Amino acid sequence: xxxxxxxxxxxxxxxxxxxxxxxxxxxxxxxxxxxxxxxxxxxxxxxxxxxxxxxxxxxxxxxxxxxxxxxxxxxxxxxxxxxxxxxxxxxxxxxxxxxxxxxxxxxxxxxxxxx
Amino acid sequence: xxxxxxxxxxxxxxxxxxxxxxxxxxxxxxxxxxxxxxxxxxxxxxxxxxxxxxxxxxxxxxxxxxxxxxxxxxxxxxxxxxxxxxxxxxxxxxxxxxxxxxxxxxxxxxxxxxxxxxxxxxxxxxxxxxxxxxxxxxxxxxxxxxxxxxxxxxxxxxxxxxxxxxxxxxxxxxxxxxxxxxxxxxxxxxxxxxxxxxxxxxxxxxxxxxxxxxxxxxxxxxxxxxxxxxxxxxxxx
Numbered sequence: 001x002x003x004x005x006x007x008x009x010x011x012x013x014x015x016x017x018x019x020x021x022x023x024x025x026x027x028x029x030x031x032x033x034x035x036x037x038x039x040x041x042x043x044x045x046x047x048x049x050x051x052x053x054x055x056x057x058x059x060x061x062x063x064x065x066x067x068x069x070x071x072x073x074x075x076x077x078x079x080x081x082x083x084x085x086x087x088x089x090x091x092x093x094x095x096x097x098x099x100x101x102x103x104x105x106x107x108x109x110x111x112x113x114x115x
Numbered sequence: 116x117x118x119x120x121x122x123x124x125x126x127x128x129x130x131x132x133x134x135x136x137x138x139x140x141x142x143x144x145x146x147x148x149x150x151x152x153x154x155x156x157x158x159x160x161x162x163x164x165x166x167x168x169x170x171x172x173x174x175x176x177x178x179x180x181x182x183x184x185x186x187x188x189x190x191x192x193x194x195x196x197x198x199x200x201x202x203x204x205x206x207x208x209x210x211x212x213x214x215x216x217x218x219x220x221x222x223x224x225x226x227x228x229x230x231x232x233x234x235x236x237x238x239x240x241x242x243x244x245x246x247x248x249x250x251x252x253x254x255x256x257x258x259x260x261x262x263x264x265x266x267x268x269x270x271x272x273x274x275x276x277x278x279x280x281x282x283x284x285x286x287x288x289x290x291x292x293x294x295x296x297x298x299x300x301x302x303x304x305x306x307x308x309x310x311x312x313x314x315x316x317x318x319x320x321x322x323x324x325x326x327x328x329x330x331x332x333x334x335x336x337x338x339x340x341x342x343x344x345x346x347x348x349x350x351x352x
Contacts, residue, residue, distance in 0.1 A: 005281045007282050007315050009313055009314055010309075011314060012313045013318070013347045013351060016344065078314075078321075081279075081314065081315070081319075082279065
């Protein structure tokens with residue numbers, strides 16, 4: 001049996017836009033992080049802890065990690081769409097990556113709010 | 116005056132009726148003074164070995180028949196100056212499409228994608244007595260879009276099209292899609308955008324610009340694709 005080609009999942013634009021927005025968030029955070037790192041008096045644990053003790057930096061860093069995970073999700077999914085053809089294997093890989101990234105997000109939050 | 120020039124070729128040969136698998140044939144041909152383009156040399160070559168098969172028609176870059184992979188880069192044989200090519204000149208069929216024979220490829224998939232974007236004006240208003248008019252500014256928008264000759268150089272140089280030729284429209288089809296999206300006389304803008312709002316059909320394009328690099332007409336499908344994305348953005352926000 002010839003399988004018909006099925007296209008038309010309406011999330012192409014949303015994901016494309018999200019990837020661009022998350023890229024901007026990551027670029028801005030990199031600047032903020034660079035300024036913090038360069039203006040730090042010394043590289044001691046206390047200084048680093050000081051940087052991340054403020055609510056803004058916690059929030060910004062968490063936003064950065066969320067952006068990174070969304071960005072990575074779209075990128076990795078695109079690679080699977082190009083190279084992994086069997087639907088079952090692709091679904092399994094999508095699930096593994098998605099669950100892994102959700103786990104990372106939780107882990108990032110735990111580390112940040114522990115400081 | 117007669118100055119004999121000899122050109123060395125390495126040509127992809129495959130005749131499914133005779134050959135188990137494709138092979139590269141080393142062959143040379145003497146050119147006449149009047150032979151300027153690669154197509155002239157191929158025509159001489161065919162006179163020498165008439166089993167060689169390739170498509171050609173207008174011999175001046177209008178019909179798009181003689182697209183092939185020339186020294187690793189897609190192009191039209193009729194527009195490629197033979198004297199500027201490093202030798203041996205390696206000729207292969209357009210990558211990613213099934214080979215029918217030698218450098219002739221099956222373009223069914225390519226045209227299927229082209230047809231999928233409805234490459235014609237959709238306007239449900241009663242046709243005016245003479246023609247549907249546009250302002251010169253509106254007409255200007257179609258420049259760089261309508262000139263495509265569908266030679267498939269761009270789509271067959273695009274890795275996204277190689278991996279998903281059945282789902283990704285490809286640069287040629289998307290250029291044509293924008294040609295109708297940009298047309299002020301067309302009334303199907305929203306349907307056209309819906310048709311491309313898919314992770315495969317439009318968004319397999321990652322703007323690597325191989326299409327721009329090879330287009331023998333100097334067109335810019337990547338820019339057109341960017342404008343389609345821009346239209347989707349304006350529609351969404």
